[in-house]
Amino acid sequence: MLDDLFALLVFPGGLFVVVCGLVYMWLNRKLIARLQNRIGPRWFQPAADTMKLLGNEEIMPAGVDPVLFHLFPLLAAAGALTAALYVPLGGVNPAFSFEGDLIVTITLLGLLTLMTGLAGSLSADRFALVGANRTLTQLFSYEVPFLLALLGPALAAGSWQLQEILASHGGRWLLIMQPIGFVVAILGLLGKLELHPFDAPEANTEIVAGALTEYSGRGLALFYLSRGIELVIGLTLVSALYLGGIGSPLAFLAKTLGLLLGITLIEALMTRLRIDQTVSLWWRLMSVAVLVQLLIVVIVGRI
Amino acid sequence: MEPILTWARVNSIWAVHFNSGSCNGCDIEILSTLTPYYDVERLGIELRGSPRHADVLVVTGAVTRQARDRLLRIHAQMPDPAFVMAVGTCAIGGGVFQGCYNVVGSVSDLLPVDMAVPGCPPRPAAIIAGFAALMERIRKGEPA
Ligand code: SF4
Numbered sequence: 001m002l003d004d005l006f007a008l009l010v011f012p013g014g015l016f017v018v019v020c021g022l023v024y025m026w027l028n029r030k031l032i033a034r035l036q037n038r039i040g041p042r043w044f045q046p047a048a049d050t051m052k053l054l055g056n057e058e059i060m061p062a063g064v065d066p067v068l069f070h071l072f073p074l075l076a077a078a079g080a081l082t083a084a085l086y087v088p089l090g091g092v093n094p095a096f097s098f099e100g101d102l103i104v105t106i107t108l109l110g111l112l113t114l115m116t117g118l119a120g121s122l123s124a125d126r127f128a129l130v131g132a133n134r135t136l137t138q139l140f141s142y143e144v145p146f147l148l149a150l151l152g153p154a155l156a157a158g159s160w161q162l163q164e165i166l167a168s169h170g171g172r173w174l175l176i177m178q179p180i181g182f183v184v185a186i187l188g189l190l191g192k193l194e195l196h197p198f199d200a201p202e203a204n205t206e207i208v209a210g211a212l213t214e215y216s217g218r219g220l221a222l223f224y225l226s227r228g229i230e231l232v233i234g235l236t237l238v239s240a241l242y243l244g245g246i247g248s249p250l251a252f253l254a255k256t257l258g259l260l261l262g263i264t265l266i267e268a269l270m271t272r273l274r275i276d277q278t279v280s281l282w283w284r285l286m287s288v289a290v291l292v293q294l295l296i297v298v299i300v301g302r303i
Numbered sequence: 304m305e306p307i308l309t310w311a312r313v314n315s316i317w318a319v320h321f322n323s324g325s326c327n328g329c330d331i332e333i334l335s336t337l338t339p340y341y342d343v344e345r346l347g348i349e350l351r352g353s354p355r356h357a358d359v360l361v362v363t364g365a366v367t368r369q370a371r372d373r374l375l376r377i378h379a380q381m382p383d384p385a386f387v388m389a390v391g392t393c394a395i396g397g398g399v400f401q402g403c404y405n406v407v408g409s410v411s412d413l414l415p416v417d418m419a420v421p422g423c424p425p426r427p428a429a430i431i432a433g434f435a436a437l438m439e440r441i442r443k444g445e446p447a
Pocket of ligand 1: 324325363392393422424
C-alpha cells in the first residue's frame with residue numbers, strides 16, 4: 001500500500017517525473033538556443049513559467065462548457081502521469097507491469113494530444129478551432145506509424161509486456177537490426193511533442209497559439225507540464241526499446257540525453273511543414289516504411 | 304507562497320505585442336529585441352501570440368480611434384496580474400501624432416501604464432532595460 005503510494009506520488013510517478021520533465025524541457029530549450037548561437041534560458045526557466053501560470057488567473061471564455069474546460073487539462077496530465085508508471089524511468093523496473101502494458105502506455109501518451117485537440121474545439125475562438133483541427137489531423141497521421149514502430153521490437157520479442165521485451169532483447173541495440181522502425185519512432189516522437197518540423201498545430205506565427213489559445217493560468221500550466229512529462233516518457237520508451245534497454249540510472253541518463261540531443265538537432269535543422277505535407281509524409285512514406293520494417297521482422301523472425 | 308509566486312513572476316515574463324497606431328518604428332525595434340543577438344529568452348522574456356497567455360501588454364504608438372476598442376479588449380482578455388508597458392514616445396504622450404484628428408490620446412489615458420520606455424524609437428537595449436525595471440517593480444510589489 002505504502003509502496004504503491006510512493007510509486008504514485010514520488011518515484012517514478014508524480015514528483016520525480018514532473019521534475020524530470022521540467023529539466024528535460026529546459027535542456028531542450030537550452031540546446032536549441034545554443035544551436036542558434038544564443039545563450040538560452042536559465043536552468044529554472046520551465047519551473048518559473050509553470051509556477052507563474054499556476055498563480056495566474058484562469059479565465060473561462062464565454063460559452064464553453066465549464067466541466068469539460070477544467071476536465072481536459074486534468075485528463076491530459078493524468079494520462080501522462082499514469083504512463084510514467086509503466087516505463088523503466090530512471091533505470092529501475094517499472095512500478096507496474098502486466099501483459100499488454102506497452103499498448104496501454106502508448107494510448108496514455110496519446111491522451112495529451114487528444115485532450116489538446118478537444119480543448120481547442122471547445123471554444124468558439126477561430127484560432128483555437130484551426131489549431132484543434134490541425135492537432136487532431138496530425139494525431140491521426142502519426143499515431144498509427146508510431147505505434148507500429150514501437151511494435152517492431154515487441155514482435156521480435158514475441159511479447160506485449162515491456163519488461164519481457166527488454167529481457168528478451170537482453171541489451172541488444174535494436175537500432176541496428178530495425179533502423180527504419182527507429183527512424184519512424186524518433187519522428188513520431190517529434191510529432192507527438194509538436195516540435196519542429198511537426199509544429200503546425202501550434203504555429204504561433206500564424207494561428208496565435210493553436211488549440212490552447214483560450215487557455216490561461218492553471219489549465220495552461222497543466223498542459224505545459226504534461227508536455228514535459230511526455231517528453232521524458234517518450235525518450236525513455238524509445239531508448240529502452242531501440243537503444244538496448246535501460247538497466248541503470250547511468251544508462252537512463254546517457255541514453256535519454258543522447259536521444260534528446262538527437263531530436264533537438266532535428267528540431268533545430270527543420271522548418272515547419274504544412275499540415276497537408278505532414279499528413280502525406282506520414283501516410284505515404286512513414287507508414288509504408290514501418291510496414292516494410294514489420295514485414296522484415298515477421299519474415300526473419302525473432303531477430 | 305507569495306514570495307515564490309513573486310519570484311516566478313519576475314523570472315518568467317510572457318509578453319504580447321500590440322500596435323495601437325505606431326509608425327512601425329517601435330515595432331521594428333521590438334522585433335530586433337527578440338532576435339538571437341539580444342536573446343531575451345535568457346531573462347525569461349518570451350513573446351506569446353495569445354493575450355490569454357501573456358503577463359505584459361507591450362503597446363507601441365499613440366492610440367487611434369480605430370485601435371482604442373481593440374486595445375481595451377485585448378487588455379481585458381489578459382489574466383490577472385496583467386502589466387502594461389508603453390514603448391516609444393507616441394505611446395507615452397502622443398509624440399508626433401499628438402492632437403491628430405484620428406488620435407484618441409496616449410496609452411496612459413486608457414490603461415494603467417506600469418512601465419514606460421521613452422525614445423523615438425527606443426533602442427533594443429532600452430527596451431530590455433524597461434523590462435528589467437518592470438521586473439524590479441514586480442519584485443517590490445509596486446504595480447497593483
Ligand atoms: S515613438 Fe517614434 S518610432 Fe515609435 S511610433 Fe512614435 S514616431 Fe514611430
